[in-house]
Structure formats: C-alpha cells, structure tokens
Amino acid sequence: MTFEDNISADFSARDADAGVDPRLVTRWSPRAFKKVSLSDSDLVTLFDAARWAPSCQNAQPWRFYVSTEDSFDQYLSLLVEGNQVWAKNASVLCFVVVKKTFEHNGKANGFAEFDAGAAWMALAMQARHMGLYTHAMGGIKAAEITQALALDDDHKVVCGIAIGMAADASALPAELAAREKPTPRKALADIVFR
Amino acid sequence: MTFEDNISADFSARDADAGVDPRLVTRWSPRAFKKVSLSDSDLVTLFDAARWAPSCQNAQPWRFYVSTEDSFDQYLSLLVEGNQVWAKNASVLCFVVVKKTFEHNGKANGFAEFDAGAAWMALAMQARHMGLYTHAMGGIKAAEITQALALDDDHKVVCGIAIGMAADASALPAELAAREKPTPRKALADIVFR
Numbered sequence: 001m002t003f004e005d006n007i008s009a010d011f012s013a014r015d016a017d018a019g020v021d022p023r024l025v026t027r028w029s030p031r032a033f034k035k036v037s038l039s040d041s042d043l044v045t046l047f048d049a050a051r052w053a054p055s056c057q058n059a060q061p062w063r064f065y066v067s068t069e070d071s072f073d074q075y076l077s078l079l080v081e082g083n084q085v086w087a088k089n090a091s092v093l094c095f096v097v098v099k100k101t102f103e104h105n106g107k108a109n110g111f112a113e114f115d116a117g118a119a120w121m122a123l124a125m126q127a128r129h130m131g132l133y134t135h136a137m138g139g140i141k142a143a144e145i146t147q148a149l150a151l152d153d154d155h156k157v158v159c160g161i162a163i164g165m166a167a168d169a170s171a172l173p174a175e176l177a178a179r180e181k182p183t184p185r186k187a188l189a190d191i192v193f194r
Numbered sequence: 195m196t197f198e199d200n201i202s203a204d205f206s207a208r209d210a211d212a213g214v215d216p217r218l219v220t221r222w223s224p225r226a227f228k229k230v231s232l233s234d235s236d237l238v239t240l241f242d243a244a245r246w247a248p249s250c251q252n253a254q255p256w257r258f259y260v261s262t263e264d265s266f267d268q269y270l271s272l273l274v275e276g277n278q279v280w281a282k283n284a285s286v287l288c289f290v291v292v293k294k295t296f297e298h299n300g301k302a303n304g305f306a307e308f309d310a311g312a313a314w315m316a317l318a319m320q321a322r323h324m325g326l327y328t329h330a331m332g333g334i335k336a337a338e339i340t341q342a343l344a345l346d347d348d349h350k351v352v353c354g355i356a357i358g359m360a361a362d363a364s365a366l367p368a369e370l371a372a373r374e375k376p377t378p379r380k381a382l383a384d385i386v387f388r
Contacts, residue, residue: 016246019239021323024246024316045213047386051379052210052218053315056332056353058377064386071388096308111332114290114352117311118318121247122218125319129215138250138305149387158308159250183252185245192241192258193343194265 001042003131007032007166013184027128028182029135033089034167042130043092046163049126055115057104062119063097065149078148079160080139086176087137090162095145096120096136097157116158123161133166195236197325201226201360207378221322222376223329225280228361232285236324240357243320249309251298256313257291259343272342273354274333280370281331284356289339290314290330291351310352317355327360 009028016025038046047064055061067075075093076084087093096119098112124134137160145157169180203222210219232240241258249255261269269287270278281287290313292306318328331354339351363374 014246017239017242019235019324020243020246021320024243024320027246027248029248041213044382045211048211048382049214049218051382051385052208052214052221054221054223054318054330056330058379060380060385062385066386066388068388111353113307114311114314117308117313118315119311120308121312121315121319124248124312125315126215126218130213136248136250159305185252186254188238188242188245191245191254191256192260194260194262 001039001130003036003165005131005166007168010181014182015184023125023128027124030133030166030180031086031135031176032167032169032171032180033086033091033133033162033164034171035089036091036165038091038163046123046126046130046132050119050123053115053119053122055118056109056111057102059102059109059115061099061109061112062116063099063155065095065097067093074148078141078145079137080141083137083139083160086172087135087162089164089167089171091164094161094163095140095149095157096159096161097149097151097155100154100156113158120161127163131165132163135162136160137162195233195324197230197359199325199360201362204375208376209378217319217322221318224327224360224374225329225370226361226363226365226374227280227283227285227327227356227358228365229283230285230359232357237286240317240320240324240326244313244317247309247313247316249312250303250305251296253296253303253309255293255303255306256310257293257349259289259291261287268342272335272339273331274335277331277333277354280366281329281356283358283361283365285358288355288357289334289343289351290353290355291343291345291349294348294350307352314355321357325359326357329356330354331356
C-alpha cells in the first residue's frame with residue numbers, strides 16, 4: 001500500500017542541480033517516526049526492491065534481518081542507546097549483513113560492502129516510493145548482533161536501518177527535534193575530479 | 195538533456211514484486227554502448243545525484259574520478275582487458291574512490307565502502323532518469339589506478355563505472371552479445387530473514 005506522506009521538510013540546505021531526480025534530493029533520514037504497522041505484503045515489496053541492485057558477478061552479498069512484532073524490542077536493544085531513543089517509533093528495524101566471500105569460489109568478495117550499500121539505497125528509494133522513510137544507523141552493538149543472529153565468520157553486520165512513517169519533529173526530545181531536517185552536502189567539486 | 199532510450203531488453207528473468215518501483219527493476223548493466231558525447235552540464239547533473247546519498251555522520255566518503263575526452267584512453271587502459279573490449283564505447287569512464295577515514299577525527303570509517311555503494315546506486319538511478327545506462331566493473335587495475343590518480347594511503351579505489359547510451363547487442367562480439375540481458379536475482383527468501 002501507499003502511505004500518506006504528511007510531513008513537510010525544509011530542503012533549503014540542499015543545493016541540487018536542477019536536472020537531478022527530485023526523488024533523490026528529497027530522500028532524507030528522519031528520526032521522528034509515527035508507529036504504524038507494516039503488513040507482510042508491504043515488507044515483501046520493500047525488501048524485494050533491494051534485490052534489483054547490481055553487484056559484482058551478480059553475487060548479491062546483501063542479507064537483511066528484519067524485526068517482527070515479537071522481536072522488535074530485541075532488535076531495538078541491539079542499537080546504541082542514542083538511537084533507541086527515536087528508533088523505538090519505527091515500524092520495523094533491520095540489520096544489514098554481508099556475506100564476505102563469493103559462493104562460486106569461496107574467495108573474499110572485496111565488493112560485498114559496496115554492493116550492499118547499493119542494495120540499501122534501492123531499499124531507501126523504494127521506501128520513498130511507498131511514502132515511507134528510512135534511517136540507517138552505524139550506531140549498533142555489532143558484537144551482540146553477531147551473537148543474537150548467530151552469524152558465522154563468513155558474515156558481517158554492517159549497520160541497522162529504521163523504517164516507518166515520518167512524524168512531525170515535535171514528537172522528538174528537544175535536542176533531536178532541533179536537528180530534524182535534511183542535511184546539506186559537500187560541493188560537487190569536493191567529490192568529482194576530472 | 196534527456197537521451198532517447200531506444201533499446202529493448204528482455205526482463206522475463208526478473209520476477210519482481212508488483213509493488214516495486216519499475217525504475218529499480220528495469221535498471222540493468224549493459225555492455226553494448228553507443229558512443230555519444232556527454233556535455234559538461236550532463237555530467238554535472240549525473241554526478242550531482244550521487245551527492246544526495248546518505249552516509250554515516252554525513253561524511254560523504256565517495257570520490258569520483260571522471261574521464262575527459264583527453265583522458266578517456268588512459269582510463270580505458272586501466273580496466274582489465276575483458277572490460278576494455280566493450281567499455282571503449284562508453285561515453286565516460288569513472289573510478290569510484292573512497293576516503294578511508296573520517297575528516298572530523300581521522301579515525302577509520304568502517305562505512306566508507308557501504309556508503310559509496312549507496313552513492314553509486316544514486317548515480318545509476320540518475321543515469322536511468324536521463325535515459326543513460328551505467329555498468330560498474332570490479333575488473334580494474336587497482337594498483338595502476340592508485341598510481342595514475344596519485345591516491346594517498348587514505349584513499350582506496352573500489353571499482354570503475356562505464357556510463358553512456360545503450361546500443362543493440364549486435365554491436366558486441368558474439369560471446370558478449372549472447373549474455374547481453376538483464377540478470378535474474380536470488381529469491382527473496384535467500385536474502386531476507388525474520
């Protein structure tokens with residue numbers, strides 16, 4: 001289903017080139033979420049989008065561990081406390097895991113994290129397509145997650161993702177509310193060299 | 195400008211969920227390119243899109259080294275031979291480089307490659323938005339690129355990207371022409387766990 005996107009954000013810090021797809025420019029990572037339930041069907045659609053990212057040798061090294069209603073609190077406890085404060089209102093929490101080796105020859109896949117990042121971006125764009133928002137978190141308890149998910153040495157947890165409907169900034173504690181806006185970016189000249 | 199996308203591809207191997215944004219499902223990585231010139235303005239728009247990807251602490255660790263008309267042949271020579279065969283017809287070649295440490299504290303950025311993958315996906319989607327195609331390549335001469343681009347120890351080259359207008363498969367050598375179609379993906383159950 002499509003969720004109604006009823007928050008307004010201030011994009012004045014985003015000086016995008018006029019030709020850039022506005023869907024890319026208006027994607028951002030809120031902390032204020034409004035608790036709604038996502039159906040199994042919604043979740044299938046969301047994560048299915050990540051499948052279509054490209055990857056080295058089409059190895060698809062990305063894995064997504066997704067909370068259920070029953071495991072949400074456990075997933076929440078595996079975030080650092082600073083993220084728990086706001087991520088508790090997300091609809092779903094997810095951990096991105098990569099398979100570190102290629103299936104066809106067992107050798108190290110040096111592109112696993114890069115390719116998983118592409119799959120994460122596909123997921124983030126699909127969420128916007130459905131009226132939902134995502135917020136990736138480096139602040140996770142990686143060792144505890146590895147244990148909780150029983151990951152073997154061939155798998156590495158990279159980050160967490162909160163997914164849900166955005167809420168007004170007023171739903172946040174004051175210090176987080178003050179930061180609740182789309183971030184700017186470096187100038188193009190700082191990242192492109194010819 | 196918008197380029198006319200006049201190739202047809204067989205997506206029958208792509209069993210996407212019906213709710214997935216078709217732009218994600220129909221993005222793929224051709225090898226057959228038709229040589230066209232991209233203006234500086236086109237290139238600004240393309241790479242500007244990558245700026246809007248999310249990153250840990252908004253560090254934006256991605257860097258793009260982009261060929262000019264003068265440096266195209268040098269860039270091409272830095273791909274493995276198997277990629278040179280078809281990438282020679284791309285409009286532009288690019289190397290994705292990551293900054294390995296955070297600017298604000300000099301510590302290792304464990305998310306550099308993951309975040310660069312997100313920026314790459316933004317670029318790939320922007321290319322489609324403009325009627326262009328991208329093809330990322332792991333097959334590059336990394337040591338030679340590091341030297342040619344004078345990268346220091348704080349930077350690592352990850353992959354190459356060919357960008358251009360797609361051409362009919364008949365433009366390729368026979369063995370590549372036979373493989374010129376969108377690849378399938380693993381089943382959702384192989385990458386999502388609840």
